[in-house]
Amino acid sequence: MIGIMKKNITFFIQYIGFLYPLMVLYWFLRKDSFDLPAIMISGFFFYLLISGSVNILESYEFKNNVYHFFKTLPLNAGDIVRAKFYNVLIAVFFLFTANSVIYSIIIPDKNMQVFSYIFILCCMLLTLNIIAVLYIGFFSIGFNKMGKLLWITLILWLVLTILSVEMYLIKLDANLLYAFISRINRMVWVIVTFAGFASYYGLMRIAIRQLEQNYDNV
């Protein structure tokens, strides 16, 4: 398992490590106008970076029958799937931490800062669970069909981002939104976070079963 993780982490570092600094640079350049639309857009880039790396990685691995190679080694389906899921978890957690640190630096308004943390937390949990469902699809109906769905999720996320930005532009009172979110009990976010990770773990178990059952087709 460790071998696959090391190999994939190197890939994530190369891919995210190339694009993320460019994004951070852009954020710092428009630091003075880092408002709600900017936070929304950063959420889209969060998903874009993770789903993009998973897409490139898996298209390579499926195309080159790397799963067949794994199957000839002393590895079981659980080792393979766990390695993949932990890799995504590490990458997502890295982006979550990095984004949070950057928000704390470039967002001066306290309410807006709280909103940005909660927003990126939701992005993290949503990304994890969408990617988990995509992996289940990769192992049950194949990468070609499921790869298309990955693009659809990306487009949907983009559309939602554009819509939320548009709503802001038609004078949604952002301060009210920030105030509302910051008043929600912290316990709620703890429960949401726990539920998000629990669901990710549950989906990982389903993905392991799918790979075990459909190895012939992967």
Next chain:
Amino acid sequence: MSAPESILKAENLVKKYREFTLDHVSLNIPKGYIIGLIGPNGAGKSTTIKILMNIVKPNSGDVKIFGLDYKKHEKEIKNRIGYVGEVQYFYENKSVTWTGKFVSQYYKKWDENRFTALLNDFQISRTKKVRELSKGMRVKLAMAIALSHDAELIILDEPTSGLDPVVRREVLDILMDVTRDENKSVIISSHITEDITRIADYITFMINGKIHLTIEKDDLLSNWKKIHFKKGALNQEISQTLSNVKEGMFGSSGITDNYLKIKDKLSAAIEKEDIKVENVGLDDILISFVKGE
């Protein structure tokens, strides 16, 4: 004398595809023997081997290797198996050295010195990327991996298919060298009968998803004979003991699977100069099975 310890036992393996069914295949591989799995393309050899490697799940049937099953002991079993597939899959954009390091993490008994020595013997450059290796080199790399972790069972699925005769011979020589160690067992599938004749102790014929015959090679060579008769020499009684009987312009011929038993009957019934006995190649036997199906 007690029967040799069984290293692999497969019972009633069934795998159904849309246009092919592996039909209740059973195999038993004794420790220290080389088993050749032979059959025409599409006979089910690769499916059987993939089931033995747990790459394909059977619809029914049971596989036990080293007395263990895949459900609970997949990693332990595969740690003790060396596998060379029909097609060798690796990370294409990685080097030979990287590939060795990657696989070494998973084998408990990985021997880096042995791997290096095998790469040198096979003249595989460690710095080359896998995608730059020829088909023969890829087979050799897979062989080097399969032989570098002290595997007790080596499973080879058409390893020589598509190789030129020189590389093919090299691969078989390496294999024969390895199996001098009596603790190692080998199962090799091939449709190249010459390869099987060269190395196998037992031969299993597979046709249309079924095992047709499993026989010790020496038994096969001494009992299976092709007999040519001069015109009019072949009588009804002898003819009934033969298969694949052909009548030609100058005489007739047939194949027997029990030459030692009919030898005396032949000499009593037919003049010595009217018959010619020759060894049968596995090709002839395979063809006679295929025609008889």
